[in-house]
Amino acid sequence: MVEKGKEVNENEARCNRLLGALPPEAFERLRIHLEPISFSLGEVVYESGGHMQYVYFPTTSHISLLYTMLDGSTAEMGLVGQEGVVGIALFMGGETTPNRAMVQGGGFAFRMKAKAMLDEFKRGEEFQHLLLRYTQALITQISQNAVCNRLHSVEQRLCRWLLMTHDLAQTDQLQMTHEFISNMLGVRREGVTMAAQRLQEVGMISYVRGHIQILDRKQLLAHVCECYQVVKNEHSRLLG
Amino acid sequence: MVEKGKEVNENEARCNRLLGALPPEAFERLRIHLEPISFSLGEVVYESGGHMQYVYFPTTSHISLLYTMLDGSTAEMGLVGQEGVVGIALFMGGETTPNRAMVQGGGFAFRMKAKAMLDEFKRGEEFQHLLLRYTQALITQISQNAVCNRLHSVEQRLCRWLLMTHDLAQTDQLQMTHEFISNMLGVRREGVTMAAQRLQEVGMISYVRGHIQILDRKQLLAHVCECYQVVKNEHSRLLG
DNA sequence: AATCCTATGTGCGGCAACGCACATAGAGGC
DNA sequence: GCCTCTATGTGCGTTGCCGCACATAGGATT
Numbered sequence A, B: 001m002v003e004k005g006k007e008v009n010e011n012e013a014r015c016n017r018l019l020g021a022l023p024p025e026a027f028e029r030l031r032i033h034l035e036p037i038s039f040s041l042g043e044v045v046y047e048s049g050g051h052m053q054y055v056y057f058p059t060t061s062h063i064s065l066l067y068t069m070l071d072g073s074t075a076e077m078g079l080v081g082q083e084g085v086v087g088i089a090l091f092m093g094g095e096t097t098p099n100r101a102m103v104q105g106g107g108f109a110f111r112m113k114a115k116a117m118l119d120e121f122k123r124g125e126e127f128q129h130l131l132l133r134y135t136q137a138l139i140t141q142i143s144q145n146a147v148c149n150r151l152h153s154v155e156q157r158l159c160r161w162l163l164m165t166h167d168l169a170q171t172d173q174l175q176m177t178h179e180f181i182s183n184m185l186g187v188r189r190e191g192v193t194m195a196a197q198r199l200q201e202v203g204m205i206s207y208v209r210g211h212i213q214i215l216d217r218k219q220l221l222a223h224v225c226e227c228y229q230v231v232k233n234e235h236s237r238l239l240g
Numbered sequence C: 001a002a003t004c005c006t007a008t009g010t011g012c013g014g015c016a017a018c019g020c021a022c023a024t025a026g027a028g029g030c
Numbered sequence D: 001g002c003c004t005c006t007a008t009g010t011g012c013g014t015t016g017c018c019g020c021a022c023a024t025a026g027g028a029t030t
Helices: A024-031 A114-121 A126-151 A154-168 A178-185 A189-201 A217-223 A227-239 B024-031 B114-121 B126-151 B154-168 B178-185 B189-201 B217-223 B227-239
Strands: A035-039 A044-046 A054-058 A062-068 A074-080 A100-105 A107-113 A205-208 A211-214 B035-039 B044-046 B054-058 B062-068 B074-080 B100-105 B107-113 B205-208 B211-214
Touching (some): A054 A062, A062 A178, A074 A126, A074 A154, A074 A178, A100 A154, A126 A227, A126 B074, A126 B126, A154 A178, A154 A211, A178 A189, B024 B126, B062 B178, B126 B227, B154 B189, B154 B211, B154 B217, B178 B189
Antiparallel strands (some): A054 A107, A062 A100, A205 A211, B035 B107, B054 B107
């Protein structure tokens, strides 16, 4: 769903931290190219290998970068929210990427045509610096994922994923089924159920039918693997 | 080991495919900043979080990007050879990265001071485009690693790793122990031994004490998971 | 030749996650 | 109320990998 024809609200657009960090002149140059757009849960922002026309700056929505194997099994490589941008391949020069982007939390974003984004990027000023630093933070996130996938248990990875999602959602109520999470973590649905049960028993979360509530964030933090903090620290170091 | 004071051999430097793809003027601008350097196996190019002064363009050497957990366990996130560059954080703007780079195959490289590299990067011309496209290819590699770690067996991952290493080494003889490989794959040494035995039994490889020979590349290709080709295709698409 | 060091082989118990099958239980439509 | 659909719970045998302990065997050193 896209609204057209009126100038975007600066305060709303600057909720996205990359847009928010732009100097006034740069923001003004980009402003007329921004279009508000609403994402609903499960929507596919772009397909693996597909032609990308836009970059997306999420404000209240967040988007999973997913990889799908030939046999259909999936795993998440990264998660993008208001701190980032979807579509880095457009300024990195690859035009497309071999992964899919899917809305994991409904909400709003601003999109911009590739060409408008590239014009500003090529000025080599703050916009470029921000996007590249963000890309480095995303690389850290993906790397950490690679290592975490290898070395940590489903339960720890579930904690991490809940915390990351909680950071992006503006609420303690998360709308998602065990099945959905299992596709993100690349494990069986039953595995998620078992891990979620244990977290529920000790009062960290509670859940019913596609609805998870974060009850005790501190306890989750005490339980999660180091990977969560590493990614978070690196994000604030680079984009703080 | 660094040689100084003489102009570098253009043919040698251009063995690195990023340097090799530069237009003549750009190469000439960079040339005086290039220093040949020799890497020996196991050498640490930079430490996690360390201050980086140089970027490195491998020619005959190849370098592992490694991640180390707090408990000391390690896993590889990516592998850089003549097609790439070590030190992307310097142009991405992060200055450092939370991972270590270690020489996995001895040989030569060219290094360049961060400032000289940045001056050329900021021109926004071919050098920048090449580095960014390479970075995107590296992201694909890291992502694929994340997913492969999650979904594929030690044996398949060993095949993949041997093929990737074989592509970078200019020889069928690889110098590395099971222990070393286990740190790359993030598994037990015994796990590598078992997998290597199976590959040896069917004649794909043979090995003795820190010395592995690739005997039947085709069979390895038939055995490896899809991840190998995905990364390879993406590399040639982006840097072809 | 004796010694040491490092690389590899092997066995065993344990556990986490898998695949599969099927049971229950909210939620919504009729 | 009844039906259906989807989400979650549970059991069971299997497997891949783990951690550990220890055996063997090249290579290098003396």
